[in-house]
Amino acid sequence: MTLIAQVEPLTTARARLGPFDYRIPPELSDSVCAGSVLVIPFAGRELLGIVVGLAATSEVPPARLLAPRRAIDPGLPAELVELAGWLAAEYCSTRARSLSLMLPPGTAGGTRPRARLVAALGAAGAAALDGGGSGAGGGGGSGVGPAGGVRLSAVQRKLLERLRDEGPLPASVAPAALRRLEGRGLVELEQRVVGRRPHHAAVGARRAGPAALEPAQRDALTAIGAAVAAGVKRSFLLHGVTGSGKTEVYLRAAAAALEGGRGVIVLVPEIGLTPQTVGRFIDRFGDTVAVLHSRLGAGERHDEWLRLRRGEARICVGPRSAVFAPIDRLGLIVVDEEHDPSYKHEGDPRYDARHVAEHRAGTHGAVLVVGSATPRPESYHRLPRLRLPSRVDGGRLPEVEVLDMRGTRGALHARTADALAELRRGGGKAIVLLNRRGWSNFLFCVSCGRVWGCPLCDVSLVLHRAEALIACHHCGHREPVPGHCPDCGSTSVARHGVGTERLEHELAGALGGPDHPVFRLDGDVAGVKGGAVAVLRRFERAPSGVLIGTQMVAKGHDFDGVDLGVVLDADATLRFPDFRSEERTFALVAQLAGRAGRGPAGRGGRVLVQTIAPGASSIALAARHDSDGFLAAELGRRQALRYPPFGELIRIVCSSEEPGAAFAAAQGLRAELVVPGACVLGPAPLFRLRGRERSQLVVKGGERAPTVAAVGAAVAVPGRRDVAISVDVDPQ
Numbered sequence: 001m002t003l004i005a006q007v008e009p010l011t012t013a014r015a016r017l018g019p020f021d022y023r024i025p026p027e028l029s030d031s032v033c034a035g036s037v038l039v040i041p042f043a044g045r046e047l048l049g050i051v052v053g054l055a056a057t058s059e060v061p062p063a064r065l066l067a068p069r070r071a072i073d074p075g076l077p078a079e080l081v082e083l084a085g086w087l088a089a090e091y092c093s094t095r096a097r098s099l100s101l102m103l104p105p106g107t108a109g110g111t112r113p114r115a116r117l118v119a120a121l122g123a124a125g126a127a128a129l130d131g132g133g134s135g136a137g138g139g140g141g142s143g144v145g146p147a148g149g150v151r152l153s154a155v156q157r158k159l160l161e162r163l164r165d166e167g168p169l170p171a172s173v174a175p176a177a178l179r180r181l182e183g184r185g186l187v188e189l190e191q192r193v194v195g196r197r198p199h200h201a202a203v204g205a206r207r208a209g210p211a212a213l214e215p216a217q218r219d220a221l222t223a224i225g226a227a228v229a230a231g232v233k234r235s236f237l238l239h240g241v242t243g244s245g246k247t248e249v250y251l252r253a254a255a256a257a258l259e260g261g262r263g264v265i266v267l268v269p270e271i272g273l274t275p276q277t278v279g280r281f282i283d284r285f286g287d288t289v290a291v292l293h294s295r296l297g298a299g300e301r302h303d304e305w306l307r308l309r310r311g312e313a314r315i316c317v318g319p320r321s322a323v324f325a326p327i328d329r330l331g332l333i334v335v336d337e338e339h340d341p342s343y344k345h346e347g348d349p350r351y352d353a354r355h356v357a358e359h360r361a362g363t364h365g366a367v368l369v370v371g372s373a374t375p376r377p378e379s380y381h382r383l384p385r386l387r388l389p390s391r392v393d394g395g396r397l398p399e400v401e402v403l404d405m406r407g408t409r410g411a412l413h414a415r416t417a418d419a420l421a422e423l424r425r426g427g428g429k430a431i432v433l434l435n436r437r438g439w440s441n442f443l444f445c446v447s448c449g450r451v452w453g454c455p456l457c458d459v460s461l462v463l464h465r466a467e468a469l470i471a472c473h474h475c476g477h478r479e480p481v482p483g484h485c486p487d488c489g490s491t492s493v494a495r496h497g498v499g500t501e502r503l504e505h506e507l508a509g510a511l512g513g514p515d516h517p518v519f520r521l522d523g524d525v526a527g528v529k530g531g532a533v534a535v536l537r538r539f540e541r542a543p544s545g546v547l548i549g550t551q552m553v554a555k556g557h558d559f560d561g562v563d564l565g566v567v568l569d570a571d572a573t574l575r576f577p578d579f580r581s582e583e584r585t586f587a588l589v590a591q592l593a594g595r596a597g598r599g600p601a602g603r604g605g606r607v608l609v610q611t612i613a614p615g616a617s618s619i620a621l622a623a624r625h626d627s628d629g630f631l632a633a634e635l636g637r638r639q640a641l642r643y644p645p646f647g648e649l650i651r652i653v654c655s656s657e658e659p660g661a662a663f664a665a666a667q668g669l670r671a672e673l674v675v676p677g678a679c680v681l682g683p684a685p686l687f688r689l690r691g692r693e694r695s696q697l698v699v700k701g702g703e704r705a706p707t708v709a710a711v712g713a714a715v716a717v718p719g720r721r722d723v724a725i726s727v728d729v730d731p732q
C-alpha cells in the first residue's frame, strides 16, 4: 500500500491553497509524519512543503501522484502544524504563511548541523605530557626538548597542554601542527557535530536569587504554582510596579514547571535591549535555557531550536517568534512587559504573540502569566490579577513633576536644564527620553516654504547630520543634505525640531565630559549588531552620565543609581490619531519613571515630564504612578466607544501604485462586506507609503469569530491584480 501525504507547499500566494497529495516512496515511509519538511516538485519548481496529514488513499491513483524529492530533518512537531491552521484562520491568512513562521530556523537556506574537524588529546599524547621533564615554558625559543622520550617542539607542547586543560579544540586553531601530531599518534582528529551556542552578554547587575520572597511575591507564586501543578490552563496578570520583583516570580514559577517535567516559554520584548532578563534565566537555569532571536546567526538559531526540539533545553527565552518554540508538554508561558508593542507581528499573518500564547497555553493545559507595571486595558479587564504593589525592599517610586512647555522655546525647560546641570556637578546618572531619532524633524526653505518630503511616502524627510543625509523613516529612502532649494534656488534651508542626534550633540556640549559621558540609544545605534548592548553597558559602568534615546531607553532596564529621568515632548504619542494613544503615552511615561531610583541605594529618584498638554489625564496619572486610576478611566472610555476589549477591531488596508485604485477597491470591499452585528468604517485614505496609495476600512464588530470569518471570506474573493489587501485583526 502506498502512503499518501497531504502537503502544504510553502508559497505566499493566496490563490493556491493546499494541501496537495504526494506519494511517499518506501524509503521515506518510516520517517514521514505530520510536520515533516519535504522538498516537493510543485508547478514546475522545487518548493518546501510541510506534511499536514497522512492518508492511505487519495482521489487520484497513487501512481499518478508526484513524490517528494527528499525530506529535511528536523520536521515540525505535529502540534505546531495544528497551531498554524488555527493561526491562519484567526488572522485571515494562509496556512502556508503561518507554517513558514514556524519552520526550524535556516531550513529554507539549508542550514545544517555543523560538522567540524575537532582535535582531542590521545592517550599517547597524555603520556607524552606526563613524562615531560622540563616545561618548555614561556619564551618559546629553541624548541626541542625531551618529553618522556617523545620530542616535542614548544608549539607542540603548548597545543597538547591546551588540549589537556581545555578539552577538544577545533582543528582550525592550528591545522598543520595538529595534523603532524595526529600523524605521530599523539592527537586524534575527527568530524564532530558541534553545537553553536550563542554568547550572551550580560548587562545589568548580576545578583544571585534572593533568599526570601516578599509576601506579595510569595502570594503570586503560590497562585501560579498551584495552577501549574493542576495542569489546566489558567491565565494571570502579574501587575507589579517597576522593580517589584516580577522577574523573580517568573524564575521561580519556571523552576516549578521544570520540576513537574513541563517546559517553559518566556517572551521578552527585544533581546537586544533587555539582555538582563535573558541573563538572569541563563544564570539560574544554565543549559536548559535556549535563546531564539533574529540577531543570532542562522546556525546558532538552528542549533538552539534543535536543542528545544530534542528536549535538551526546556526553557525558551525570546521575542514574539519564540511563542512558536518547539517545546512539548508546556507548563508555563510568561509574557514579560506585556504592554510592549513588539509582540504584534507586522508581516502577514499579523499575529499577536500574546494571543497566540493564550491559545497555546490552552492546548497544553499550561499557565499563562503576563506581567507589566503598565498592563494593557485588555489584560487588566480579562485576567485575574496578582499584585506586587511596592518595590522590593520598600524602595520608593520617583517623584514626578510635569513641566508645561507652552510658550517655552528650546528643547529643555529651565528646570530640566537646572536638574541636568546639578547632576553634572554632584555626579549621578540621568535617562532622557525623546521619541524621535535623527537631528531635526524636517527641513524647509525659508524663502519659498518648500518642505523636503519623501518621493515615495507622504512624510517629511528627517536630517541625520552625522551621515550627511536626509532620510525617510518609513521606507528608508535617503538623499544627500540639500545645499539649496530646487524650487527657488535659495540657499537658506532651515531645520525644524529636535531629534535624539541633535539632543545628544547639545547635551554633550553643555554637560558632557570624560567623567560624565553622554550616550545615545536609538534605532540608528541599535541598527549595528551589538550596538545597543554596548551603549547600555557603557552607561551602566560609568559612575556618572546621561543616556538619551527613543522609547528604547524606557524598556525594562534595571540600572542602579539613576537619579533623574526626563521625558521630552511627552504628548507626542497623543498626537497620533489612534485609540491606543492614551495607553501608549501612559506606558511610556510610567516606564521611563520606572527606570529611575532603582537599586539598593535607590533614593527614589526624580522624574521631569515636559509636555504642551500638561492637562492630559494619561500624563497626569502616569505622574502619580496611578495605573489603576488610568486603567479604570481608560476602560470606561473604551466601553463607551466599543473599542477592545469591548468589541473587536479589524483593519483592512488596500494599497496600489495606480492612482485611485486603492480607494476604489476599498469601496468595493465595503459593499461586499456583510458582518452581522458589526459596522464598517471607511474607506479612509492613509498617507502614501513606498509609492503606494492606501485606503483603509475598519470593521468594528461584536464577536471575534464571525467577524474574522466574514472578513476572511470577503478578502479571499480575487480582486484587482494591481491592488494588495492586508488584513490586521486586532491592530495595534
Ligand code: ADP
Pocket (backbone or CB within 6 Å): 207, 208, 210, 211, 212, 213, 214, 217, 240, 241, 242, 243, 244, 245, 246, 247, 248, 249, 392, 393, 558
Ligand atoms: P521587576 O521585574 O518587577 O522590574 P525585578 O525582578 O527585576 O523586578 O527585581 C528588581 C530587583 O530586586 C532585582 O535586582 C531582583 O534581583 C531583586 N529582588 C527581587 N525579589 C527580591 C526579594 N524578594 N528580595 C530581595 N531582592 C529581590
Ligand code: ZN
Pocket (backbone or CB within 6 Å): 445, 446, 447, 448, 449, 450, 485, 486, 487, 488, 489, 490
Ligand atoms: Zn525655496
Ligand code: ZN
Pocket (backbone or CB within 6 Å): 454, 455, 456, 457, 472, 473, 474, 475, 476, 477, 690
Ligand atoms: Zn518614504
